Amino acid sequence: MMIAVYMFLLLCSLFMACIHCDPAQLCGNRCLCSSTHDQKIVHTAVCSKDFPSQLTHNISVLIMKNLGKTLNKDDVNSPSKLTKLDLKGKIKEIQDHAFDIENLKNLSVLDLSNNTIQKLTSKTFSGLNNLRELYLDNNNVKVIENGTLTFMGKLNILFLNRNYLTDIPYLPMNITKLQLQHNHIRTVNFHGQKLYNLKYLDLSGNAYDSIKKMEFLLGNHIEQLSLGDQILQIEPQVFQETKELKRLELEGKDSLFPETWEGIFQINSLETLTIKYIPLPPLNQHNFSSMSHLKSLRLIHINTDVQMKRNVFKQLVQLEELDLQGSPNIAQHIINTNVLLSSLSHLKTLILQSVGIKTFRSNQSELLKNLSFLDISNNKLQCDCRLKWLINKVITGQMKLKNPKQTICSEPASYYGYSILDSRVTYTLCPKDESTDTEATKIPDKARVTFYPPSTSPNQSMNSKTIIYILIALSTMVVILAVLLIIMIFRNWRQK
Template identity: 25%
Template sequence: MMVVKDSKAAYLYFIFILQIVGMATQNCPSPCYCNEYFEVFCNNTGISEIPRGIPKEAILLDLGGNKIKKIPYGTLNGLVNLIGIGLGNLGFSGHEIEAGALNLPNLTEVDLSFNKYKMVPPNLPKSMSTMYFSNNPIEVLDARSFDDYSSLEYIDMSNCNVTHIKPNTFDALVNVDIMHFAFTKLTNAGIPDAAFAKNKKLNYLNLRFNKLTRLLKGLPSSLESIEYIGNPIKEIPSNAFLDVPNLKTLGFMNSSLTKMNDNAFAGLEKLELLDFMSAAIISPITNNTFKGLTSLETITLDDNHIPSIDIGAFRDFKILTSLRLSGNNLTTLNKGVLDSKFIPNLNTLFIDFNPWHCDCHLRWLREKVGNASYVIEDPNLIVCHGPEKVAGKSWNELKPEDFVCN
């Protein structure tokens, strides 16, 4: 950022900015809007062809939401600074972009979202690194869909109708880093086991709210984040993630997950975040369920049906600070589960909305309210379901001596 202290210099700088804004405004073709950042917005203006006189300094051109029928070759010639172009919601479905029309030296971002494509179109710039393709009715990704676009680093195909990915479809994408397939219609039968195997730079894979019933196989070891949120996956087998040892975040929120087998997360020593909020876990947490997760900083287990937790289940959580167990089927908890030798940095514990049986076996935990190295959040929401004498009472109404065995 430029800092101007001298008043005369400040005045000259102000005039300079006005001149830039003035040039941008004067050179702006009607009915478009141009700003001082050399961004040209012609979107949703009702035009049926690309306006003439687009400033040669333009770095962004948005033509979306209009009645433009095609992008002719030569129409954009001279826009040598253009980095991004918006062609969304134009009703394009096939060959409306003429060969060479987008061959501009610096054009790397193309937005084709909200169109009617049933295939990845030809004639896109080979230098393209970012492709927005969400909300198109494409159903099948053919083996040669991306052969001409090996420079792609970012692809968003969310909210498309994709049901099948053919073998070798992504093989040409040797530079891809981020891929979004959220809210599509992918099933395990529609994804070959090695669909992403050659994407050696793939870092983030978004598969939210598809129809996957099991984890994908043959993923590249480069992956650091994968989202299975909202999929009907019911089980995580043992050793399920050995092919992705660099994972840092893993999400199963709002899924149908009911069971995590022992050693399910073996090999994930770098995992930092694990999210199971509002899944459907009914299996106990054993002392081998989370074995090896030595880098875990955050785990979310709220709103499941977990019935019990073994001593030592959290023994590898050396740097974990927050533990969320709200909304499960826990009736009691052994003191050893939260032993500081297992989770020495714990500072926040959430255990509300469980059917606690508040007898002498749970007294130790009530004694921790306001008297521990960690905070037990919302004691007014921690309600006893038994024994009968204390049933329906919250922990802020009860004292430790009320937790008795008959």
């Protein structure tokens, strides 16, 4: 009864909406509008091919699809005062003053990503003085003329990643987030601009190999910095004024100069340090002595070995995450050295993905007494009694296993390809010995998982269910036939 009432009310509301809302009147042709519960208040319009000739003044977001390759001023006809304009598509060229119209004066977000734009002139964005976010990622931009961006005094976020720039363009002074990764930038030069408000900068995936202090005037408000691909040398003075730098990511192909490492290890504000592919220098206690605030250390895809003193992590008292993904030599050296593990007792997350380990023993976990997240995926694991403790901890909720579907057994052959949490592994792996069972290894009833009984395989269980279903179907058919037979006999009797 209640379901019928709900359906009736829903149909009534749809009927009333159809009466009071005319999509063509609100959006015009080739447009769809999204609105709030009050169908008369429409905020977003999605239109195809051409800019709409009529739009309700409530529209603040316009998303255009399938525009032509050239964007002219006559094309950009907006009858509504927009705050966001999304023009992803096939645009190759933007003519000068294309956005210089009255109803775009208050535009705050312009998204031109995923087009094929090649050139931006000093008049491309004229009129957009109030723009705060500009997205030009995934284009073919090779040239940005001087003055193209600098007049936008309110611009805070600029995405220029995945283009073909060879130099850093002149930038608005109030820029706070800048993405320039995966271009062809050969020299890191900000043209003497002091970008004191810049907090986030990504310059990774470019062609430069050095950074000099005089060309890298970022001020002391930078918080996140990503550098590299072919980086070799960074002048130590680059990091001297970065007093608020919390996240640093370095990616390269060759060893860094010794003075570069000296500058990195002097950054005492760091909370996350990520090194990708770059060989590490010999490490001792003094290297991390200034990094007492470090919470996450990521040494990723480093194939070379590194000399580590036993007290190397002693100063990292706040370290919570250690990511050694794809760094087999470093990972195996750390996990097989009890002194190193014991100095990491405060770790909460340990990533050992793709490091070539076969097992992770319980005594290693005991040294990492605060560990709650473990990733041992993409390794050729040997599933035997040494992993039973880990399975029990995961099942009982004492530890979370990251990427369980990629944490699979390689040996023995009977378990090959199964996740270590598959019931066919968890039930038969190292059968429980009741005489030696302790409270620590018992699984609470609420945390228990369903296992197949020892004498019943999954296929046997499925076959039993199939037989039951067949018997039920046959019984139903017999009952139906019996009813039909009784009806026929009754009719013949009445006819006689």
